[in-house]
Amino acid sequence: MHDIKALRAAPEAFDAALKRRGMEPVATLLVERDAQRRQALAELQEAQARRKTLAKEIGQAKRAKQDSTALEGEAVALRERIAGLEETANTIQAEIDDTLMRLPNVLDSAVPDGRDEQDNVEIKQVGKRPDFAFTPKQHFELGEALGLMDFPTAAKIAGSRAVMLKGALARLERALGQFMLDTHTGEFGYQETTVPVLVNTAAMTGTDKLPKFAEDSFRTTDDRWLIPTGEVPLTASVMGDILPAEALPMRLTTLSQCFRSEAGSAGRDVRGMLRQHQFTKCELVSIVAPEDSAAEHERMTRAAETVLERLGIPYRRVLLCAGDTGFGAAKTFDLEAWMPGQDAWREVSSCSNTRDFQARRMNARYRGADGKPQFLHTLNGSGLAVGRVLIAVMENFQNADGTITIPEPLRPYMGGMEKVG
Known part of the structure; x- marks a missing residue:
């Protein structure tokens, strides 16, 4: 299993290591997918924070006997957005993990090149x-x-x-x-x-x-x-x-x-x-x-x-x-x-x-x-x-x-x- 952080730090070196084993490069794609996952997580965090704030605003509006219809509509949309972001992040994470589990170890520098x-x-x-x-x-x-x-x-x-x-x-x-x-x-x-x-x-x-x-x-x-x-x-x-x-x-x-x-x-x-x-x-x-x-x-x-x-x-x-x-x-x-x-x-x-x-x-x-x-x-x-x-x-x-x-x-x-x- 490889650390995605290591791939982010040196994707070219990782792909070069795979090439020695006769494999196609994957690091750039994985790093891109990981960036999408982290973006989804960042948006998820923002949405969750907004949900907490929104819950307070809805409570305050109701206590003040004000119309909270718009706020409640936003809350419904927010729940759907949060569920979608969670699914996106989890799907990408599973994809990355599955790929990483199928990638071989990085070879020692003393290992000679060769096919068989x-x-x-x-x-x-x-x-x-x-x-x-x-x-x-x-x-x-x-x-x-x-x-x-x-x-x-x-x-x-x-x-x-x-x-x-x-x-x-x-x-x-x-x-x-x-x-x-x-x-x-x-x-x-x-x-x-x-x-x-x-x-x-x-x-x-x-x-x-x-x-x-x-x-x-x-x-x-x-x-x-x-x-x-x-x-x-x-x-x-x-x-x-x-x-x-x-x-x-x-x-x-x-x-x-x-x-x-x-x-x-x-x-x-x-x-x-x-x-x-x-x-x-x-x-x-x-x-x-x-x-x-x-x-x-x-x-x-x-x-x-x-x-x-x-x-x-x-x-x-x-x-x-x-x-x-x-x-x-x-x-x-x-x-x-x-x-x-x-x-x-x-x-x-x-x-x-x-x-x-x-x-x-x-x-x-x-x-x-x-x-x-x-x-x-x-x-x-x-x-x-x-x-x-x-x-x-x-x-x-x-x-x-x-x-x-x-x-x-x-x-x-x-x-x-x-x-x-």
Whole structure:
């Protein structure tokens, strides 16, 4: 959500920011409509003041037994005018609010120009890609051959983009989630949180998932939403609050089921479990003072990277370009794991600084040094997407005989098991 006052102060700069995202200018139109709203409010205030004066004049005329017909006629006309001005101001305000809710965040100056993922900038690569003496298989080939990854049964009961994991693969997925939680809580100070997976419209709107991404989410018949990410309940937990400065930074993590309709992804990643309607993700959320959000963004990204490094999965950090940066983000780092079966880098985490964009939408504030409430900055990141990291483990640690070596940090969670298969 944007502040209309900021648009009035610098409409050209705001339109320039939209242009970087490939969007048409809107600031001038919004400022004009806001001027019309303020004019209506000014006239409304004058009309309301006149109504008070008029009421006194009518009362005085009646007490003096004078003819008040003209005054009463003016009062009737004034009531109609006041109602019309109120309707005009409210209509324009609703129009402005709806437009502002659909406009993306202003990008950080460090975000490179570009149209799509082809223009993203690689910051670094970490880890050595495995050199197999055989042709590496994709995760679904490995899982199905082991009899531990069942797509047909999942499709029978849930439709497309679903999977049932069995035995050691199911345990390995659970182990990954537990390892992520333990790392983030034990080493990076995130508080483990169990969250609802059904949230209300206010939570979805405040965390910028509505109205823009309604078709990407699942909605219940009683007007609640299945969360597309743990970011929604974690971030919305401070919705409408004014936090004391000493409560910051607030760092939260959850391991939850997430649900996405994958609207618009028909034909993409159809095979396997890379893109599903239901998946498990370890989410990181930070709620901080504005001056701390840039450093917190780096800290959060390093927390996610640490998990990949401990597991021995080759990855790269990518700074997203203007055209690929998400709606609510000012700046985003993607972490992409190497998938040898696919011979490609695939995203396993996005860490974003939204600055005060979400806080304004959900009216989340804190008291600064001067005691006055001001908007918080919020950040979110995957720490990591469990299913996609499972894919990376399977493909990077596969063996010629079709077994999968379990990375050492996960073996305590697997009862000492060293291999799957």
